[in-house]
Amino acid sequence: MKIPILKLESYLIATLQDSINDSEWKQFQSDIMMQSKKYHISGVVIDAGVLDVMDSFATRTLGMIIQALKLLGVKTVIAGIQPEVAFSMVQLGIRMEGTLIALDLEEAIKLLNQILKR
Amino acid sequence: MTKNSLILTEEEKKNLKDFWKVYEGVSKKIQEDLLQVVQAIPEFASILNSMTAEQQTKQSKRSHDIQQQAILNNKWDAFLAFQYEQGMNYAKLGISFNAWFKLVNAFKYSFLKFVDISTFEKFKDIVSAIEGMTQFIDITMGIIGDAYIETKEAIIKEQQEAIKELSTPILQMREKLLILPIIGMIDTYRAKQITQDLLRAIKTIKAKIIVMDITGVPIVDSKVANHLVQTAHAVKLMGGKVIITGISPEIAQTMVTIGANLQEIITLGSLEDGIQEGEQILGYKVIHIDKTSKSLDELSVNV
Numbered sequence: 049m050k051i052p053i054l055k056l057e058s059y060l061i062a063t064l065q066d067s068i069n070d071s072e073w074k075q076f077q078s079d080i081m082m083q084s085k086k087y088h089i090s091g092v093v094i095d096a097g098v099l100d101v102m103d104s105f106a107t108r109t110l111g112m113i114i115q116a117l118k119l120l121g122v123k124t125v126i127a128g129i130q131p132e133v134a135f136s137m138v139q140l141g142i143r144m145e146g147t148l149i150a151l152d153l154e155e156a157i158k159l160l161n162q163i164l165k166r
Numbered sequence: 167m168t169k170n171s172l173i174l175t176e177e178e179k180k181n182l183k184d185f186w187k188v189y190e191g192v193s194k195k196i197q198e199d200l201l202q203v204v205q206a207i208p209e210f211a212s213i214l215n216s217m218t219a220e221q222q223t224k225q226s227k228r229s230h231d232i233q234q235q236a237i238l239n240n241k242w243d244a245f246l247a248f249q250y251e252q253g254m255n256y257a258k259l260g261i262s263f264n265a266w267f268k269l270v271n272a273f274k275y276s277f278l279k280f281v282d283i284s285t286f287e288k289f290k291d292i293v294s295a296i297e298g299m300t301q302f303i304d305i306t307m308g309i310i311g312d313a314y315i316e317t318k319e320a321i322i323k324e325q326q327e328a329i330k331e332l333s334t335p336i337l338q339m340r341e342k343l344l345i346l347p348i349i350g351m352i353d354t355y356r357a358k359q360i361t362q363d364l365l366r367a368i369k370t371i372k373a374k375i376i377v378m379d380i381t382g383v384p385i386v387d388s389k390v391a392n393h394l395v396q397t398a399h400a401v402k403l404m405g406g407k408v409i410i411t412g413i414s415p416e417i418a419q420t421m422v423t424i425g426a427n428l429q430e431i432i433t434l435g436s437l438e439d440g441i442q443e444g445e446q447i448l449g450y451k452v453i454h455i456d457k458t459s460k461s462l463d464e465l466s467v468n469v
Contacts, residue, residue: 149402
C-alpha cells in the first residue's frame with residue numbers, strides 16, 4: 049500500500065502504515081522528495097502513530113529520508129511514536145539522535161511553526 | 167495441595183511399617199515427652215497454649231490417623247496435604263525452621279529412648295525400624311520445607327507487588343509538566359516498569375517535560391545511570407524532555423568516574439531548580455506575590 053502524503057500549506061504530512069515493505073519505503077522516499085521540491089515545502093511531519101514496531105531498518109530509512117530532505121532545506125519532525133515502540137527502540141539501542149520528535153501531529157506542527165518562525 | 171506425590175520402594179515401605187509397629191507401642195510416651203519439649207520452645211508454646219486441651223487431643227488424633235493411613239495403607243496424599251498445610255501455617259505464624267528442627271530432633275531422641283531393644287528378635291529389625299523413622303522424618307521435613315519456602319516466597323512476592331505500586335508515582339505539576347520522584351534502589355526490572363509507566367503517562371497527559379528526582383536513590387552505579395539514560399532517550403522518542411534533579415555531590419562524582427553519558431539530559435541540583443527550568447521551557451513564569459502590597463489589582467498592573 050502506498051504511504052499517503054497530504055499537503056497542508058507549506059507542510060507535508062505523511063502517515064506511515066503498518067508493515068511497510070522495502071519497495072514501499074523507496075516509493076515513499078522518492079514521493080516525498082518530489083513533492084517537497086514541487087510545492088516548495090518547508091516542513092514535513094512523519095506520523096508514526098500506527099506503527100507497532102520500529103526496527104533498525106525503518107529507523108535507518110527514515111534517517112536517510114530526513115537527511116535527504118535536509119539537503120532540500122526541509123525540516124522533518126517524527127510524531128506519534130507509541131510508548132511501547134519507544135521502549136523497544138531504546139532497548140534495541142536505536143536513538144534517532146539529532147532528529148526532531150514530537151508527541152503527536154498537533155505538537156509537530158507547533159514545533160515546525162516555532163522552528164520556522166511562523 | 168495435591169501436587170506432591172510420593173513413590174516409595176518396597177524396602178522403604180517395609181521399613182516404614184517396621185517403624186510404625188514400634189512407634190504405635192510407645193507413641194503415648196513420646197507424645198508426653200514432646201509436650202515438654204514444645205513448652206520449652208517459646209514459638210511453639212504460644213501456639214499450644216492458644217489451643218484448648220480438647221483441640222489438642224483432636225489435632226494429635228487426626229495427625230495420628232493420617233500418619234497411620236499413609237504408612238500402613240500407602241495412602242500418602244492426605245498426609246502430604248496435611249503436612250503441607252502445617253508448613254504453610256508455620257511460615258505464616260513466623261515459626262523459624264530451626265524451632266521445627268528442634269522438635270524433630272526431640273522426636274528422634276524420644277523414640278530411641280522409649281524403644282525397648284529387647285523386644286526385637288534380630289538386629290536387622292532395629293535397623294529397619296530406625297531407617298523407617300528417618301525416612302518418615304525426611305518425608306515430613308521435605309514437605310514442610312517446601313510448604314514453608316513456597317509460602318514465604320508468596321509473601322515476598324506480594325510485598326514486592328505492594329512496593330512496586332507504592333514506589334513510582336507520576337505527578338502532574340502543570341499542563342505538560344510531570345514530576346517523577348524515584349525512591350529506593352533501581353534494578354533492571356524496576357527501571358523497565360518506571361520507563362513504561364512514564365511513557366504511557368506522557369501519552370495520556372501529553373506531557374513535554376519530565377522532572378525526574380533521584381534524591382531518594384541511594385546508589386547510582388553504571389547500571390542505574392544507564393537505566394536513567396535509556397529512560398531519557400525513550401522519553402525523547404515521544405517528543406518529551408527529561409530533567410534529572412537531586413544528584414548528590416557523591417553521585418555526581420561517581421557518574422563522572424564511571425563515564426555515564428548524560429550529555430543530552432539536563433541535570434540540575436535540586437527539584438526546585440528542575441521545576442523552574444521545566445516551567446521556563448514551557449513558558450511559565452512564577453511570580454512571588456508580596457503580601458505587603460496594597461491590592462491585587464495593583465499587582466496585575468506591575469505584571
